[in-house]
Amino acid sequence: MAFDLFLLEVVISGLMTGVMYSLVALGFVLIFKASGVFNFAQGVLALFAALALYDFLAEDGWFFAVFGFTLPVWLAIPATALIMIFLAWVIERAVLRFLVKQEEIILFMATIGLAFVLEGLGDLLFGSDVKPLDIGIPQGASDLLLDNFNLYVEKLEIVAAATAAVLVTALAIFFQKTRVGRALRAVADDHQAALSVGISLNKIWVIVWSVSGIVALVAGIMWGSKSGVQFSLSLIALKALPVLILGGFTSVPGAIVGGLIIGVGEKLAEVYVGPLVGGAIENWFAYVLALGFLLFRPQGLFGERIIERV
Amino acid sequence: MSAVIQSEREALLSVNNIEVIYDHVILVLRGVSLEVMKGGVVALLGANGAGKSTTLKAISNLLGAERGDVTKGSITFQGEDVQSLSPNELVRRGVIQVMEGRHCFEHLTVEENLLTGAYTRTDGRSRVAEDLDLVYQYFPRLKERRTSQAGYTSGGEQQMIAVGRALMARPAVILLDEPSMGLAPQLVEEIFEIVKRLNEDEGVTFLLAEQNTMMALRYSNYGYILENGRVVMDGEASALAENEDVKEFYLGVSGDDRRSFRNVKAYRRRKRWLS
Numbered sequence: 001m002a003f004d005l006f007l008l009e010v011v012i013s014g015l016m017t018g019v020m021y022s023l024v025a026l027g028f029v030l031i032f033k034a035s036g037v038f039n040f041a042q043g044v045l046a047l048f049a050a051l052a053l054y055d056f057l058a059e060d061g062w063f064f065a066v067f068g069f070t071l072p073v074w075l076a077i078p079a080t081a082l083i084m085i086f087l088a089w090v091i092e093r094a095v096l097r098f099l100v101k102q103e104e105i106i107l108f109m110a111t112i113g114l115a116f117v118l119e120g121l122g123d124l125l126f127g128s129d130v131k132p133l134d135i136g137i138p139q140g141a142s143d144l145l146l147d148n149f150n151l152y153v154e155k156l157e158i159v160a161a162a163t164a165a166v167l168v169t170a171l172a173i174f175f176q177k178t179r180v181g182r183a184l185r186a187v188a189d190d191h192q193a194a195l196s197v198g199i200s201l202n203k204i205w206v207i208v209w210s211v212s213g214i215v216a217l218v219a220g221i222m223w224g225s226k227s228g229v230q231f232s233l234s235l236i237a238l239k240a241l242p243v244l245i246l247g248g249f250t251s252v253p254g255a256i257v258g259g260l261i262i263g264v265g266e267k268l269a270e271v272y273v274g275p276l277v278g279g280a281i282e283n284w285f286a287y288v289l290a291l292g293f294l295l296f297r298p299q300g301l302f303g304e305r306i307i308e309r310v
Numbered sequence: 311m312s313a314v315i316q317s318e319r320e321a322l323l324s325v326n327n328i329e330v331i332y333d334h335v336i337l338v339l340r341g342v343s344l345e346v347m348k349g350g351v352v353a354l355l356g357a358n359g360a361g362k363s364t365t366l367k368a369i370s371n372l373l374g375a376e377r378g379d380v381t382k383g384s385i386t387f388q389g390e391d392v393q394s395l396s397p398n399e400l401v402r403r404g405v406i407q408v409m410e411g412r413h414c415f416e417h418l419t420v421e422e423n424l425l426t427g428a429y430t431r432t433d434g435r436s437r438v439a440e441d442l443d444l445v446y447q448y449f450p451r452l453k454e455r456r457t458s459q460a461g462y463t464s465g466g467e468q469q470m471i472a473v474g475r476a477l478m479a480r481p482a483v484i485l486l487d488e489p490s491m492g493l494a495p496q497l498v499e500e501i502f503e504i505v506k507r508l509n510e511d512e513g514v515t516f517l518l519a520e521q522n523t524m525m526a527l528r529y530s531n532y533g534y535i536l537e538n539g540r541v542v543m544d545g546e547a548s549a550l551a552e553n554e555d556v557k558e559f560y561l562g563v564s565g566d567d568r569r570s571f572r573n574v575k576a577y578r579r580r581k582r583w584l585s
Binding site for chain 2: 185
């Protein structure tokens with residue numbers, strides 16, 4: 001019995017870590033869907049959002065230095081969202097606009113450059129020390145689960161899971177039911193045709209980068225609350241890669257399920273397989289899993305079927 | 311000669327001596343001029359690589375996405391210079407292109423495909439819904455398949471989607487590029503019949519680029535023949551269809567006395583003179 005409980009705990013902890021991966025992966029999916037570009041800067045966007053949010057909240061930030069007061073959390077989050085939208089607009093104006101006619105690989109390389117520019121900008125503006133981000137998400141283990149089921153689950157992770165659920169639902173509605181969502185999917189399918197029916201790619205790109213900037217903000221809040229706002233946050237982006245390969249680069253639900261599988265998979269592997277090979281397999285297990293998927297189902301679990309008519 | 315015939319009617323769209331260069335080096339159009347009258351069906355004919363698609367894309371301004379540039383000449387729509395307008399602005403004003411090879415949104419359903427055509431419209435959902443019904447009237451087959459993914463529909467259905475999608479924008483003129491490509495003759499006929507009905511009943515003007523010269527001339531009232539990026543001949547569709555040179559070189563029908571290469575040379579000379 002004790003063994004089963006331990007297994008359950010491992011699985012739950014894996015699921016929760018998975019949700020955190022999913023949050024980062026979501027931002028990738030959005031941009032990939034709309035432009036076929038793997039946005040290398042997604043992790044840095046999350047970092048940047050967290051830094052900006054911290055700045056609004058803390059007394060050692062620019063905002064406090066200029067205005068002499070800090071913002072309450074409920075105001076700071078929308079303010080940061082506005083900054084992310086502004087950032088998306090700037091990125092479109094300064095970078096993407098000039099690369100419309102180029103190959104996707106060139107856009108990809110531009111996002112690598114963008115990642116470093118944003119990281120440097122973040123460092124320059126906010127400093128590189130680890131900052132504690134506290135927006136009032138309860139910390140520690142959930143007493144309810146601990147008392148009743150003897151399970152150890154972090155409250156923060158439960159909040160993250162709930163947030164992810166809300167986010168995904170909202171995104172699904174946005175993509176499936178709205179005019180702009182439909183246009184985004186149209187652009188994802190066929191740039192040229194989208195242009196020909198009068199969809200402005202520039203506008204779509206601003207929208208899609210804004211949305212993924214806001215998703216990055218959510219990811220940044222969760223990761224920042226968990227382990228402080230620090231520059232290693234941008235590296236979490238690399239963990240999103242196997243998640244995407246598993247779930248499919250174009251699927252929002254895929255990003256979630258992929259994240260969960262990676263999260264659970266690496267935790268289980270660490271606990272049950274790890275001792276056999278000397279441990280520390282958590283770090284690379286995800287990539288092995290992804291490699292297996294590439295061999296057998298390259299479009300991922302939920303990736304758009306590669307339509308071939310015979 | 312075209313000026314005489316066309317001056318009687320109002321030119322909706324006119325292309326004046328445009329030159330198009332791809333990638334800054336490849337000269338594709340060397341001075342193409344044409345006029346499309348309001349309510350007309352104008353055919354743009356010619357072989358592969360003659361510049362038909364490029365001409366249409368120059369008008370709809372989709373050239374930019376392919377690194378093409380209009381370097382000389384001008385394009386006017388309803389008397390206004392529209393050369394610097396973006397594709398979405400042109401769609402708003404009533405110029406929409408149906409691209410060669412259909413270009414449906416594969417992962418969207420048939421109905422969603424049609425609705426994307428109404429993206430630029432601001433006259434309300436109920437008007438759009440009315441037009442959706444209208445499109446379904448013209449293409450009943452699309453109504454049957456409204457919920458299936460466009461990628462899984464047949465070539466003919468995809469062409470219908472592409473035309474229907476353009477109609478959803480309530481355009482004044484549709485630039486229809488190679489509607490017959492890859493379709494069975496019977497389907498080609500069906501598509502052209504619908505073009506004709508749309509022209510007569512809905513007042514949509516068409517400029518269509520076609521390799522299928524015979525079919526295109528039958529359904530249009532004026533034609534331009536393009537070769538090597540130049541207009542080499544133009545005239546009333548019926549006159550072009552009767553023209554011996556056109557018959558010989560584009561319809562593949564020769565007269566009773568088979569022509570010799572000497573006539574071919576004469577034709578080439580004549581062509582150069584015309585352009």
